Amino acid sequence: VKRATRNSLLIHLAAGVVAVVILAPFAWMVIASVSPQSMLIAVPLKWIPDHLYLNRYVQIFTGADNAAQTFRAALGQLQSQSWLESSARTRSRDCASAAAKPR
Amino acid sequence: MSVATLEATPVRPPERPPAVKRKRENQGRLAFWLLLPAGVAVFGVIVYPILRTLFISFFQVDSALATNTPFVGFSNYLHVLGSGAFWASMSRTLYFTLVSTALELFFGMIVAGLLNAKLRARWLFRAVVIIPWALPTIVNAAMWKGIFNAQYGALNALLSQLGIIQQYQAWLGDPTVALNMVIIADVWKNTSLVAFFLLAGLTAIPGELYESAKMDRASWPRIFRSIVLPMLVPSISIVLVLRTVEAFKVFDIIYAMTRGGPVNGTQTVAYFAYTTAFSNQNFGVGSALSYIIVIVILALTAIYLRLLRRSEMSLL
Numbered sequence: 001v002k003r004a005t006r007n008s009l010l011i012h013l014a015a016g017v018v019a020v021v022i023l024a025p026f027a028w029m030v031i032a033s034v035s036p037q038s039m040l041i042a043v044p045l046k047w048i049p050d051h052l053y054l055n056r057y058v059q060i061f062t063g064a065d066n067a068a069q070t071f072r073a074a075l076g077q078l079q080s081q082s083w084l085e086s087s088a089r090t091r092s093r094d095c096a097s098a099a100a101k102p103r
Numbered sequence: 104m105s106v107a108t109l110e111a112t113p114v115r116p117p118e119r120p121p122a123v124k125r126k127r128e129n130q131g132r133l134a135f136w137l138l139l140p141a142g143v144a145v146f147g148v149i150v151y152p153i154l155r156t157l158f159i160s161f162f163q164v165d166s167a168l169a170t171n172t173p174f175v176g177f178s179n180y181l182h183v184l185g186s187g188a189f190w191a192s193m194s195r196t197l198y199f200t201l202v203s204t205a206l207e208l209f210f211g212m213i214v215a216g217l218l219n220a221k222l223r224a225r226w227l228f229r230a231v232v233i234i235p236w237a238l239p240t241i242v243n244a245a246m247w248k249g250i251f252n253a254q255y256g257a258l259n260a261l262l263s264q265l266g267i268i269q270q271y272q273a274w275l276g277d278p279t280v281a282l283n284m285v286i287i288a289d290v291w292k293n294t295s296l297v298a299f300f301l302l303a304g305l306t307a308i309p310g311e312l313y314e315s316a317k318m319d320r321a322s323w324p325r326i327f328r329s330i331v332l333p334m335l336v337p338s339i340s341i342v343l344v345l346r347t348v349e350a351f352k353v354f355d356i357i358y359a360m361t362r363g364g365p366v367n368g369t370q371t372v373a374y375f376a377y378t379t380a381f382s383n384q385n386f387g388v389g390s391a392l393s394y395i396i397v398i399v400i401l402a403l404t405a406i407y408l409r410l411l412r413r414s415e416m417s418l419l
């Protein structure tokens with residue numbers, strides 16, 4: 001029984017090590033995406049940012065620069081938000097006029 | 104295989120009323136028209152480029168808009184086989200293929216064993232292991248490129264904070280080191296696929312085999328050698344063929360991480376074909392190169408199939 005618990009402990013330990021090896025690079029990518037640039041290039045690197053920096057996400061979804069626009073286009077959201085809104089407005093107007101038109 | 108056997112055995116009833124026959128003919132015609140779009144797509148996207156590449160490989164085409172393209176026979180192939188750059192990229196590709204496939208199999212075996220073991224939160228562990236597989240190769244390459252960065256990479260930060268290195272290293276700056284770093288990134292990503300393939304094989308091993316082995320007081324290495332390994336031959340064979348072929352034609356991770364650099368240190372044969380055809384605009388030689396890759400992969404697969412057919416357990 002004692003040997004079985006020891007084996008189980010070892011297996012859990014190994015699984016933990018594997019999980020850390022898999023998660024560490026991925027977690028770093030996630031952390032880096034919300035860290036300010038100045039912290040990322042600091043030479044004694046601080047691993048946890050002292051404040052959340054979400055500007056990149058904001059920029060990707062609303063920004064006007066090339067990369068952000070390309071990303072949105074790749075997601076199939078070719079038109080900007082304002083265009084969608086205006087087209088929705090015209091469409092509803094068209095619908096209304098079509099409904100008003102006698103057949 | 105089942106289709107072939109069905110066709111081979113004449114099970115058609117001797118006579119049919121004409122109405123049924125006509126209906127069958129109509130159905131056949133409908134099937135033809137329904138399959139036609141798919142057939143056109145397959146021909147246009149797969150067959151035509153393959154044949155076109157073969158055609159181009161016998162001509163001297165050194166521009167995308169070349170008008171003078173003389174027929175040169177096999178001289179493109181001879182040019183490739185005689186160039187030192189080709190053999191250098193071939194040896195790098197072989198190194199990449201051998202090392203990455205071997206490491207993926209080794210670690211994949213360990214991870215598969217852990218995935219199959221009795222764990223407290225097994226569902227969670229399985230979910231974690233699937234992450235690298237789910238990551239697109241481009242994202243994986245960009246991620247590791249950032250980690251290996253010479254000025255502010257996370258690997259440099261980690262190793263120097265642990266006191267292992269004194270100075271930041273340019274991990275992708277030295278030709279041989281860079282190749283090994285690309286291998287690490289590739290192994291990190293593809294080990295999970297290998298592990299899940301092997302897990303499928305592991306779960307198929309009946310528990311009685313382990314029990315009887317325990318009755319015989321077999322040690323763990325012995326159980327592994329005499330039960331697990333032979334029972335895993337089908338999964339190992341599939342994963343080996345898959346990974347070898349994939350690693351041999353590796354392109355995307357190289358393109359995103361190093362672009363074949365530094366000093367061509369990570370230029371694999373597929374990347375060499377790409378630069379020859381599209382950067383140097385030497386489409387004839389590039390086509391010949393890609394056909395040489397195809398021939399090598401065919402040869403590799405044939406050797407594998409022959410080796411694996413000898414073992415009875417193999418599915419191939």
